Amino acid sequence: MSGKTVLITGSNRGIGLAFTKHYATNGWKVIAAARDPQSATDLKELKLEKIVQIDTSDEASITAAAEQLKGRPIDLLINNAGIGGGGGIDQTTKAEMMKQFEVNAVGPFLMTRAFLPNLKLAVAQNGSATVGQVSSRMGSISDNGSGGMYGYRGSKTALNMVNSSLAHDLKDDKIIALALHPGYVVTRMTGHTGQTTTEDSVAGLTKIIAKATPEDSGNFFHFNGSNLSCLLLRFTVPVMAAVTADYKLFTPLKLGDDLELKNRIVFGPLSRGRANADRVPSEDNEIYYEQRAGAGLIISEATAISEQGYGWYHAAACYTDAHVEGWKRVTERVHKKGGKIFMQMWHMGRQGHTSFNPKGDLVSASALRLESGHTRNANYETSPYETPRALETDEIAGVVESYRHGAELALKAGFDGVEIHSANGYLIDQFLQSSTNKRTDKYGGSFENRARFLMEIVDAVKTVFPSYRIGVRLAPNGAYGGMGSEDNYEMFKYTMEQLSEHKLGYLAILDGESTIVTFSHKSRTVTAFDAKTAFKGIVIANNNYTRDTAEGVVRSGAADLVGFGRLYISNPDLAERFENDWPVNPIPGHEVYYNSVLGGKGYNDYPAYKTVLGN
Structure with missing residues (x-):
């Protein structure tokens, strides 16, 4: 120069x-x-x-x-x-x-x-x-x-x-x-x-x-x-149906050859704690998901794939026949409304609590306790986080098998696909990040080794579902669960590139920065553009988007689908409201987010806009 x-x-x-x-x-x-x-x-x-x-x-x-x-x-x-x-x-x-x-x-x-x-x-x-x-x-x-x-x-x-x-x-x-x-x-x-x-x-x-x-x-x-x-990118065109008809957000998108999503709006996974005490989806769950079937794709709340992986009060699970029957009632109601639904497979790792597990087992990549914050035990009492034990090398194959088995049960329950929850400081994230993975075996140290656990899970799940019916969720920027590592940008870029080789249905990331979600700032921020560059496939952007900023990120080519979470709490017909330019209800307070005592209150009692109008 x-x-x-x-x-x-x-x-x-x-x-x-x-x-x-x-x-x-x-x-x-x-x-x-x-x-x-x-x-x-x-x-x-x-x-x-x-x-x-x-x-x-x-x-x-x-x-x-x-x-x-x-x-x-x-x-x-x-x-x-x-x-x-x-x-x-x-x-x-x-x-x-x-x-x-x-x-x-x-x-x-x-x-x-x-x-x-x-x-x-x-x-x-x-x-x-x-x-x-x-x-x-x-x-x-x-x-x-x-x-x-x-x-x-x-x-x-x-x-x-x-x-x-x-x-x-x-x-x-x-x-x-x-x-x-x-x-x-x-x-x-x-x-x-x-x-x-x-x-x-x-x-x-x-x-x-x-x-x-x-x-x-x-x-x-x-x-x-x-x-x-x-x-x-924020489109501020006149808000009339004739105009929103031109939005790319409302056009269909195919995953693979035979799974067509009717629009590019994703109802993202929200853990709301409304399952029954036996971890079987309740009737409230059935109504809740049916109401939101207008989304192009529903991703279920985080669903435990094993007893070891369970640790959230009144969360749903899918590792027994009873769980399968409960979820089958949910998927049938969603499909009758023309919706598509994936099950998010979940193992909490160190964020769980031994009181939920008869064996008192709490595992992670390494024996490192989550220092800040607190959790709740099986009696819904505030409890400090416990120190997990590090999984033995020869145990890891069994955990991988629990994901394969969870996918098998998801298929029996009628889900259209599965999402592997690798975000928010849960078990897979604990293996990916250097701050929580101090292992010296083949699952620790290098990028390849830390990503090995996730890649083995993907391989196992692919024996049940075709690759295009499998998604992976990552949160390279988040601090939730005590996460954040100095090499996250490079580590997650490597991970996304490796996932790209599997020809998955999609990659979902918590992208960019937000004043709503806590970010670690220990590494470079991973944006939707970064994900789209590293992952040669469909990307779901998630992070406090509005209808118009979602349209912007889709038109920019940085993402193909956009996830909405909290807006869907009070707007069960959010996709329809967006497309018809109907008013959108404000996001409710945290008091209704997850509380099994409330039942359907603040959960499935928000009316659709057409109901409000009386049509």
Whole structure:
């Protein structure tokens, strides 16, 4: 890259200074732009091509700099200058908001337009040029769980849209336009309270810029390399049935050759604790699943595949003939309504409790107790987590067999397929993650060894169901169950690539980040785009999606199906409400999530919208 030219705004401190140092060190001709070059002492200590005065809120300043640099090819323009600040409704002023829009959104547009001739000269000379907009994921419409910051959030959202339009308009000119999320960086803007250094942020961003192709233009990238574009996609078309008919979300999708899902909406697995005391699905369960048969696919609540794997008060199971008969009544009612349903196979591992098991057996990958939080015992009493014993190597084949047997019983119960629950800190997840797997045998240590348990289970289940009727659920980002490991990004990428070889029906992941679900932040975030890249098959995205953000992630190609959980609690006909633009009930409080004492209350007593209307 030596010999190329880069122009960087806001280059005298923070991320801009880190960009300047990086490119100067790596042989680029750096043109550093600052509002007050005379006071930019750090820049004067570097070997730079030029320091120019640019105030991105002043169009005359931009025009003067463009005239000064007229005729000079610029291979890379980094619009880094920006201002933060903001507060709640009462604290935010019009002047503050206008200033943020002027600097954070209008300024990058004016810069790009003013230096477009320079970028085109670089294209003529070197074949391409790039514009990088230093944005923020706080500019995501779909990923806003904290509110406030009106000027900053709004201006960064506007910048992301400016970049999207630039990508479209500059495509024929061979100029790539990228929106870049630098992370929560230790700078003056964050009060030096960030989690990422400017050097680490810029190291990641410059790699993205260097590798960018025309296909990447218009995308929004996290400095860790993941693609955040799905967070920008939110369709706000007029809400009429004639319009929603154009949504891809409501089109059918096939798993294999003969399992057609009527839409791309998945009712995701929710453990609600409404089974009978003998762990047989209750009549409340039957009604509950029948009501939600409008989803393209239902994935049952987590269902224990063995007595050893059971550990949740009034959860359902499937390891006896009585369990099979109970589930058969559920699947028959779902099928009569035209629905499809998979059973989620579950072994809790260390998250269980010995009181549920006559043998008092609690097992895991390693003898490591879950330190934080608590569980409940068989009497529904609060209890601290217990220390599990590590499964012996020669015992593991028996646990694998329990999954095969569970799949066999699921088939007898009439399920259309099964999902292998490998997420949320349960047994398989305990084997996958380095923080909970300290084994030294063939099931511990390397990525291959830690994934071996899951792969053996997949092989066993494939002797019962064809591969396209098997799904796997992963949660590489979650902290639930005390999880989170520093090598999760690499480990789960490897795992998804290996699962891809099995030609499974789908891979479901808890993708991206959320203010609802607790994330570990110990490793790079795995997004739906990452999953789609590693797993060559159907991907189910899950994470606080709305109808329109779900449509966005499907249209973006990052996912094929989208899972909904909590919204389905109070909206049994959620798919129909989405498609017909009927009102959606708010998500209820935690008090009705899982409580067997409530029975059908807060479970199957939410009416369908047509019932409310009286039709």
